[in-house]
Amino acid sequence: MDYLQNASELPYELPDFAAVDLAELVPAFRTALVDHAAQIAAIANNPEAPTWENTAEAWEESGQMLQRVLAIVFNYTGANATDQVREIEATISPELARHFSEIWLNRKLWERICDLPEQPEGSEEEALLRELKKSFIRGGAELDDAQRESLRDIDAQLAELTTAFGAQLQTATEDAAVLLTDEAEVAGLSAADKEYFAKAAAKRGEEGWLIRLGLPSIQPVLESLENPAARAKVHEASLNRAAGSNEATLLQIVRLRAQRAELLGFANHAEFVAAAETAGSLSAVEELLNQVTPAAVANAHGEYKRALDKMAVSGAEGTAGAAGTAELSGADWPYWDAKLRAEELDVDEAELKKYFPLEQVMVDGAFFAAKRLYGIDVRERTDLAGYAPGVRVWEVTEGEESPVGIGLLLTDMYARPTKRGGAWMNSFVEQSNLLGKAPVVVNVMNIAEPAEGEQALLTLDEVQTVFHEFGHALHGLLSDVRYPTLSGTNVPRDFVEFPSQINENWALEPAVLRNYARHVETGEVISGEFVDAIRAQAKWGQGLATTEFLAACWLDLAWHKLSAAEAEKLAATDDAAAQVESFEAETLERAGVDVNGALAPRYRSAYFNHIFAGGYSADYWSYLWAEVLDADGFQAFVDTGAAVGESNDAADLDDDDVRFAGERFRRIILSRGASIDFEDAFWMFRGQQRSVQPLLDRRGLSQG
Numbered sequence: 001m002d003y004l005q006n007a008s009e010l011p012y013e014l015p016d017f018a019a020v021d022l023a024e025l026v027p028a029f030r031t032a033l034v035d036h037a038a039q040i041a042a043i044a045n046n047p048e049a050p051t052w053e054n055t056a057e058a059w060e061e062s063g064q065m066l067q068r069v070l071a072i073v074f075n076y077t078g079a080n081a082t083d084q085v086r087e088i089e090a091t092i093s094p095e096l097a098r099h100f101s102e103i104w105l106n107r108k109l110w111e112r113i114c115d116l117p118e119q120p121e122g123s124e125e126e127a128l129l130r131e132l133k134k135s136f137i138r139g140g141a142e143l144d145d146a147q148r149e150s151l152r153d154i155d156a157q158l159a160e161l162t163t164a165f166g167a168q169l170q171t172a173t174e175d176a177a178v179l180l181t182d183e184a185e186v187a188g189l190s191a192a193d194k195e196y197f198a199k200a201a202a203k204r205g206e207e208g209w210l211i212r213l214g215l216p217s218i219q220p221v222l223e224s225l226e227n228p229a230a231r232a233k234v235h236e237a238s239l240n241r242a243a244g245s246n247e248a249t250l251l252q253i254v255r256l257r258a259q260r261a262e263l264l265g266f267a268n269h270a271e272f273v274a275a276a277e278t279a280g281s282l283s284a285v286e287e288l289l290n291q292v293t294p295a296a297v298a299n300a301h302g303e304y305k306r307a308l309d310k311m312a313v314s315g316a317e318g319t320a321g322a323a324g325t326a327e328l329s330g331a332d333w334p335y336w337d338a339k340l341r342a343e344e345l346d347v348d349e350a351e352l353k354k355y356f357p358l359e360q361v362m363v364d365g366a367f368f369a370a371k372r373l374y375g376i377d378v379r380e381r382t383d384l385a386g387y388a389p390g391v392r393v394w395e396v397t398e399g400e401e402s403p404v405g406i407g408l409l410l411t412d413m414y415a416r417p418t419k420r421g422g423a424w425m426n427s428f429v430e431q432s433n434l435l436g437k438a439p440v441v442v443n444v445m446n447i448a449e450p451a452e453g454e455q456a457l458l459t460l461d462e463v464q465t466v467f468h469e470f471g472h473a474l475h476g477l478l479s480d481v482r483y484p485t486l487s488g489t490n491v492p493r494d495f496v497e498f499p500s501q502i503n504e505n506w507a508l509e510p511a512v513l514r515n516y517a518r519h520v521e522t523g524e525v526i527s528g529e530f531v532d533a534i535r536a537q538a539k540w541g542q543g544l545a546t547t548e549f550l551a552a553c554w555l556d557l558a559w560h561k562l563s564a565a566e567a568e569k570l571a572a573t574d575d576a577a578a579q580v581e582s583f584e585a586e587t588l589e590r591a592g593v594d595v596n597g598a599l600a601p602r603y604r605s606a607y608f609n610h611i612f613a614g615g616y617s618a619d620y621w622s623y624l625w626a627e628v629l630d631a632d633g634f635q636a637f638v639d640t641g642a643a644v645g646e647s648n649d650a651a652d653l654d655d656d657d658v659r660f661a662g663e664r665f666r667r668i669i670l671s672r673g674a675s676i677d678f679e680d681a682f683w684m685f686r687g688q689q690r691s692v693q694p695l696l697d698r699r700g701l702s703q704g
Contacts (some may be wrong), residue, residue: 032066097159104139167611181208188226223338235331247576299543365516373662407439425472471503497626538701551601556590560618
């Protein structure tokens with residue numbers, strides 16, 4: 001347990017994963033809780049008058065052992081969730097919730113924080129004091145004794161329920177994997193995909209092709225499967241996973257969140273969440289959604305009609321009926337849309353993937369772009385080990401000649417049964433000048449692992465995800481603040497996605513694209529014609545993609561706009577599954593996002609991990625808010641000559657202009673964490689207030 005009680009002696013305090021004994025994690029966690037509670041008590045009961053050093057900085061210095069334990073546990077629960085890890089999470093989550101409830105409700109500590117003098121305007125100290133006061137108030141510091149007891153109970157219950165939802169979903173998703181046993185069912189799949197799915201089946205002791213499900217409703221494999229019945233099997237499994245197991249849990253979560261919000265003086269949980277974001281209010285959020293929804297739905301209807309016409313002209317039979325009928329099912333839409341895209345854009349998807357080997361995309365793409373912009377160097381440390389086979393460790397430095405260490409990046413790119421779906425960034429160690437700590441972050445994805453001796457070839461979506469998640473990593477790695485509370489990605493949800501979405505733009509920038517998009521067999525650099533087709537493809541199907549996203553946003557808000565009384569009534573049902581299904585249908589109809597019965601929200605409630613097990617409750621809209629910032633903000637790079645954006649001009653840009661723009665973004669945004677006023681920082685970087693129009697233009701949703 002010594003490796004948890006004391007900072008790791010490995011470079012940058014990288015956890016010694018080889019020494020991790022899962023059986024020690026719960027005892028270590030409980031020891032860390034006792035230590036942290038003692039540290040908090042010492043601050044609260046200090047007989048000396050409160051000063052910045054003995055209160056605010058003492059707070060920031062506390063709980064380091066607890067942070068080390070939680071970093072391992074919560075990284076493992078996402079990326080390496082064995083049954084034992086899930087049991088550990090289920091054990092510690094309610095205990096952790098109770099621990100922090102006691103801290104937020106500690107009157108003496110709250111009084112000391114309130115007694116601290118105001119700090120210099122624009123300073124990190126001012127930002128930290130603001131964040132501390134906000135956290136304590138939102139944690140119940142101003143409640144009376146009876147309300148405090150209610151809040152303690154609610155927080156403990158929510159910790160148990162959200163943990164249970166995530167665990168149930170992971171099990172249900174694995175159980176819902178579709179086994180196809182007839183060669184005719186896998187017609188249309190590439191040889192590499194068939195081999196991958198066959199290996200997945202073999203690992204489970206079965207013959208055939210096992211299609212594991214990703215988190216969203218629409219599974220990528222639907223674009224390729226020629227067999228309508230096979231498409232229907234996969235789509236039905238996706239839409240119905242966790243049905244009958246998660247509905248009662250989510251209704252209780254909604255009920256408790258509504259009660260908690262009202263205790264804290266808010267009308268509902270959605271108002272509670274929006275108040276802490278850069279959006280500031282629920283009305284501002286709904287205004288943005290209402291700006292985008294009509295154009296997205298109109299485009300989605302047009303795309304549906306064109307895909308239906310394509311199916312009819314082809315004389316093929318879909319899952320909704322015979323050829324030429326006036327229906328196109330949700331299972332068929334992606335397939336016929338892909339056929340239309342390939343025909344009109346003349347993009348061979350299988351051939352396109354050959355330009356995107358994972359290693360090239362990551363090293364010669366994402367890492368190369370970061371070097372051009374920020375002057376940093378990323379080199380693999382083969383002497384350091386990750387937490388699972390295939391996890392790689394990279395050292396990030398300020399440059400090659402006299403490298404100054406910045407931190408470590410771990411990459412965990414391949415899918416495995418113990419990893420939840422999706423892609424994300426986490427931290428093992430957060431940057432802090434006060435504590436003398438450099439960052440250690442991890443990027444996680446779920447790319448299909450290639451056959452031995454072969455390279456993983458990525459889709460365009462996966463390429464952009466590599467850049468996206470590395471954007472989060474850069475936000476953590478390039479942080480340069482004194483206080484860990486303000487470090488890296490510890491910013492509002494509707495701002496945290498801004499740097500990552502900005503970083504996606506570099507995936508298709510000509511200078512970067514030419515450096516990594518080389519044919520895996522011939523080494524040939526991707527052609528200009530292919531690039532033009534890719535750019536056109538980026539706007540293809542945005543009606544469907546945007547509308548399914550918006551449907552999930554409206555569903556999220558609908559659950560979390562319920563009052564405590566309304567949520568209590570729903571949770572009292574005898575048939576939770578029917579109640580949830582009815583609520584979903586009414587919500588989607590009211591939002592106007594249904595498209596001929598063929599469009600499902602990106603996540604249905606029973607598998608909406610972001611909002612019922614993750615940190616995005618009443619906040620799924622934050623991706624859209626950040627994309628507004630990104631679509632508008634990236635123009636600052638174009639205006640300074642550091643990027644060409646959507647221009648077809650592939651001329652080389654001046655390296656000095658690129659570095660100047662990169663250093664501005666690093667200095668104004670990436671390095672500052674939560675120490676900034678986010679609206680002011682965006683204005684300072686962009687030179688004007690944000691506009692939604694660039695987002696509509698990018699997605700091809702502009703009208704008139």
